[in-house]
Amino acid sequence: MxxxxxxxxxxxxxxxxxxxxxxxxxxxxxxxxxxxxxxxxxxxxxxxxxxxPDKQSLLFDLMHSHMVALLDALDGANLQGSPLQQLEQFTRFHIRFHLPRADDVFVSYMELRNLSEQNFAKIEALRHAYEDRLEAILKAGQDTGDFAVPDTRITTMALIAMLTGLEKWYRSDGRLGVAEIEGMYWDLVRKAVAA
Amino acid sequence: MxxxxxxxxxxxxxxxxxxxxxxxxxxxxxxxxxxxxxxxxxxxxxxxxxxxPDKQSLLFDLMHSHMVALLDALDGANLQGSPLQQLEQFTRFHIRFHLPRADDVFVSYMELRNLSEQNFAKIEALRHAYEDRLEAILKAGQDTGDFAVPDTRITTMALIAMLTGLEKWYRSDGRLGVAEIEGMYWDLVRKAVAA
DNA sequence: GTCTATAGCGGGATAGAC
DNA sequence: GTCTATCCCGCTATAGAC
The missing domain is CATH 1.10.10.60 (Homeodomain-like)
Known part of the structure; x- marks a missing residue:
């Protein structure tokens, strides 16, 4: 005060x-x-x-804050256990983090084209870091034999696209609650990567 | 002439x-x-x-042509056989149709906000019709017991998001050919919906 | 069917008063 | 820190010559 x-x-x-x-x-x-x-x-x-300082910086700040918050929250989630358990934690984390942040997600995924070259590179690096977290889990599960995916990189991109696509149709006042959504998506993810 | x-x-x-x-x-x-x-x-x-007549009509024409071409091509693909066979045909059709049309896909999925209300409604109806084709296959497979998905509508949206996400990273000069991509995505789809 | 020219408007960003 | 006023620029769309 x-x-x-x-x-x-x-x-x-x-x-x-x-x-x-x-x-x-x-x-x-x-x-x-x-x-x-x-x-x-x-x-x-x-x-x-x-x-x-200008409109471009405003856009960058919005996207940068979102990505940093995402990575920080993932660190805070402290995934642990077997690859299968970590994959479930990641899946549920992703949905719980993104669902209440529809505006951030739309901006961060649709306005990449409008970033300056340098700003784009910074955001892409953060996004890549997030993707790498998921891919590390898939690789671990592939090594232990828990998972059998065709290609860990492609599967990473496929799963993130699937999970993020949720933003396009989910409405908080719809027939399904977050917990049900999480369960359904986890079901799809679990089976898709199963050995 | x-x-x-x-x-x-x-x-x-x-x-x-x-x-x-x-x-x-x-x-x-x-x-x-x-x-x-x-x-x-x-x-x-x-x-x-x-x-x-104006810029808005130009955008609408581009999106409308794309959606009509998509539905026409799907009709032409004439899917048949068991639900599992039809799902494989749909998956491969989707990838083969969209991969060489990256610009159309980007415009059709990212410029919806810039359509007038009436034009938006028309495009959404076409997109909905396409989604319904996939959902019909999932429902059929659910009835025969070939598939076991948590919810046919949500699975429809999840699968289309996963398949369309391919556009975001695929480069035709990359390490993978279309046939390999198709196979990997079909693998993920097949397992995700399996009973 | 294309051109030049322009109307009419709104954009990002800045200057200087308060 | 916010205001008013303004600069300079680019936008969509149209008019009329060719």
């Missing part, structure tokens, strides 16, 4: 990010203007530049 | 569509200008309006 009275620091910044995330997820980065974001926050367009 | 000499009709139109498809796939609908498309074709921007 030592913050200066009347200052909006620490309040407007997150609001800008939240508004940008929501608008970009809905309409796309190129289609959303700084004026629209400002209006959603309740400020004039010029004020946004107190929080981001 | 009765076409008037000096007329570009029948030539420029397809060029416009091809250039628009390529540019939109790469940079996104909102980020591509009519001037860019015109430059790629080799005409001035105003000339494009001889081939489309």
């Amino acid at each position: 030592a913050r200066k009275q009347g200052s909006h620091a620490g309040v407007t910044g997150p609001k800008v990010r939240a508004a940008a995330l929501r608008l970009i997820a809905r309409y796309g980065y190129a289609a959303v203007s700084m004026r629209q974001i400002a209006a959603a926050v309740g400020v004039q367009a010029g004020a946004l530049y107190n929080y981001t | 009765a076409r008037k000499q000096g007329s570009h009709a029948g030539v420029t139109g397809p060029k416009v569509r091809a250039a628009a498809l390529r540019l939109i796939a790469r940079y996104g609908y909102a980020a591509v200008s009519m001037r860019q498309i015109a430059a790629a074709v080799g005409v001035q921007a105003g000339a494009l309006y001889n081939y489309t």
Whole structure:
């Protein structure tokens, strides 16, 4: 509470990010203007530049935060046990982490084209690191004979695409709860890689 | 050959569509200008309006053509045999149809947000029809006991997401040929739905 | 069917007052 | 930290000559 009275620091910044995330997820980065974001926050367009040097940096920050949060959460999940157990933990973690973050997922997977070359490389590296976690589990299970997949890299991409595709149709007010969804997807994953 | 000499009709139109498809796939609908498309074709921007009433219609035509071609090709594939055989045929058909059409796939799956409400509804109906073909196979196999999936609708979405995700990483000059890819994905699909 | 020219609008980003 | 005002640019779409 030592913050200066009347200052909006620490309040407007997150609001800008939240508004940008929501608008970009809905309409796309190129289609959303700084004026629209400002209006959603309740400020004039010029004020946004107190929080981001430019529009491109704003997009990058959103995507970077999402990927870092994803990797941190995966570290925190502390997967352990047999390859089969770790694969189940990974599957459930992936669904639980992504389902409540539909906007982040849409932005992070659909706006890659709109990143500058350097920003793209950074995001891709993080995404690759995440994929590698899954592939390591598949490789371990392949070695122990628990799994029998045609190719660990291709299976990694196939499983992540399958799990992430969930975002496209899942509605939290639908007929199925998260726990049921998790169970069904785990069932598909488990059988697909089974020896 | 009765076409008037000096007329570009029948030539420029397809060029416009091809250039628009390529540019939109790469940079996104909102980020591509009519001037860019015109430059790629080799005409001035105003000339494009001889081939489309506006930019939105151009996008819709690209997506609509793709979906109609997909459904027509599926009809032409004439799937038959047991549910297991039909599922294999569908899986291989899906991969063979989509792999050489990366631009169409990107546009059709990433530009839905940029369609007008009415155009969106038409494309969604076509996409739904395609999904229904796969779900019908799963239901049939569920009835005969060949398959044991948790939910035919969810499995449909999961399998299509998995198969379409192939577009994101496949490179025709990579280490794997189409036949090998088909085999690996069919392996994953077959096991995932197995009883 | 294509061109040039332009209307009319909205974009990102900055300057300087408060 | 936010405002107003503005610069400069590019956009879609149209008009009218050829």
